[in-house]
């Protein structure tokens with residue numbers, strides 16, 4: 001999907017100047033709401049929520065250094081069709097089996113990095129990238145080899161390919177299940193060694209046995225379906241899986257202890273996270289039925305391998321079939337790998353021709369989309385904002401950033417900003433108004449003019465938190481049609497001094513408010529003064545006592561200095577009382593022009609603001 005320029009602006013670390021057709025607005029059903037209710041929307045939330053859900057959306061545009069084609073570094077073997085797709089869009093550097101040092105050396109020269117499970121994309125890698133790396137594409141599911149927090153802090157989007165290898169992984173689990181139960185690998189090795197050991201390799205049957213699926217996600221549920229086809233009783237444990245989905249394929253969701261204590265076979269399908277690390281340990285093995293058989297096609301780290309070895313040696317675990325290991329490749333003398341009751345494969349779950357073509361295409365599309373600033377449906381470290389929401393809010397994106405920019409420039413030097421309140425007035429039910437993108441833009445507007453940080457949707461909340469900015473959002477619920485998502489956005493900075501007293505509200509906050517008019521952002525309120533000036537170019541705010549002639553005087557200074565006024569508005573409290581002039585200027589006035597404006601009799605204060 002091509003995005004309108006304002007949206008690219010949000011998604012971009014460096015805005016991509018390419019234009020696309022603006023996405024159509026989403027029609028909303030008309031609903032009635034009580035008038036003018038003020039609601040607290042939400043305080044700031046962090047965005048680094050590791051998940052492999054396929055429903056997350058966000059994008060980050062990258063512009064290659066020098067403005068040319070972007071460069072993509074591919075560090076592990078990728079399916080040919082995916083590589084071809086990448087090559088049509090970017091310069092692709094395929095460099096396999098890099099050392100950590102070599103990877104760090106290369107990463108600052110690329111806009112995107114595509115990896116599988118063997119490349120460790122650590123904090124050091126993001127640091128070495130020095131801000132150029134915008135997208136990490138994981139051609140597969142597990143993103144435990146990517147430091148998501150470091151990626152988020154660097155504003156680097158991480159995308160994965162969560163669906164194309166599901167069936168391959170499930171089939172491999174079933175292959176290991178059957179091979180283990182019938183000693184296929186051991187018998188094969190024995191026969192090849194010239195032996196004929198029929199009684200040694202008597203196996204166990206699967207039919208009628210209970211298998212516990214630990215992690216009932218995409219792979220787990222496919223394994224469950226296949227196990228049912230083999231005549232097994234299937235139970236599953238997954239604290240987050242919907243009961244309905246399990247029920248639909250005839251699987252009972254049970255507690256962790258119930259699952260492991262009743263199963264004859266246990267198949268692992270959860271992600272490796274801090275809470276699943278070594279979740280299978282001495283304590284949990286002790287709760288299992290004696291003679292249980294374990295299959296692990298998930299991640300080696302979910303099993304305490306020393307404890308598994310003990311359980312195999314004391315007969316608690318009769319057999320294990322392992323595709324994944326804590327350390328990959330495992331040490332050559334690994335006792336687990338060489339154990340006679342253990343069947344091993346070298347992380348082959350996703351290694352089918354079909355799955356590799358699939359993940360390569362899936363990741364190539366996601367990476368290209370993200371580099372273009374389009375939506376990444378498989379982003380794992382950015383908030384979920386649907387394409388429809390992004391399209392609908394795109395006119396407000398620039399407004400939000402400009403209000404942030406204005407507000408921060410009104411702060412007097414030395415007064416640290418701590419509290420930012422964003423007030424949206426809207427007739428839309430708060431549950432139907434996703435403002436995270438706008439909050440990110442206000443943050444961008446506030447932070448970027450006063451720091452070297454760059455802010456995008458991936459890192460906005462993180463940057464705000466790191467800078468001690470508490471961002472609160474409120475909604476004033478208006479009467480009227482909820483078809484227009486937002487009537488106005490107000491940015492308030494509390495407990496700061498202003499270099500322009502006219503911008504202070506009666507409560508003492510710096511306050512600016514804006515609206516979108518005919519698709520263009522307008523400033524509509526400064527402190528207590530209503531104005532109406534298009535937010536383009538630069539802005540001059542002058543405060544004076546309302547009286548005839550001042551507009552002419554300031555206007556003629558600007559004219560003399562060859563400064564073009566693009567918009568102008570006067571706001572006053574009452575005739576003859578305090579007033580402000582808001583003047584949009586295309587160019588930036590020089591010191592002399594500003595001096596003359598300051599010396600204009602009756603101009604009590606003025607400020608020049610860059611938009």
Ligand SMILES: NC(=O)C1=CN([C@@H]2O[C@H](COP(=O)(O)OP(=O)(O)OC[C@H]3O[C@@H](n4cnc5c(N)ncnc54)[C@H](O)[C@@H]3O)[C@@H](O)[C@H]2O)C=CC1
Pocket residue numbers: 052053141142143162165166169214215216217218219220237238239240241269270271272275276297298299323324347348349350351
């Ligand atoms: N060996 C291989 O080549 C492959 C391995 N994998 C691995 O398989 C695993 C599953 O992948 P998908 O099914 O695609 O992911 P998924 O995200 O669809 O499913 C994971 C499920 O685990 C559940 N879960 C999270 N914490 C849990 C806990 N403490 N106990 C039980 N369940 C928990 C989640 O709720 C989710 O339903 C991942 O670890 C992935 O990295 C996936 C593909 C290939």
Ligand SMILES: O=C(O)C(=O)COP(=O)(O)O
Pocket residue numbers: 116117118139140141142143165347349350351
């Ligand atoms: O997708 C996953 O989680 C996998 O484990 C597959 O890993 P791979 O891409 O084969 O290195």
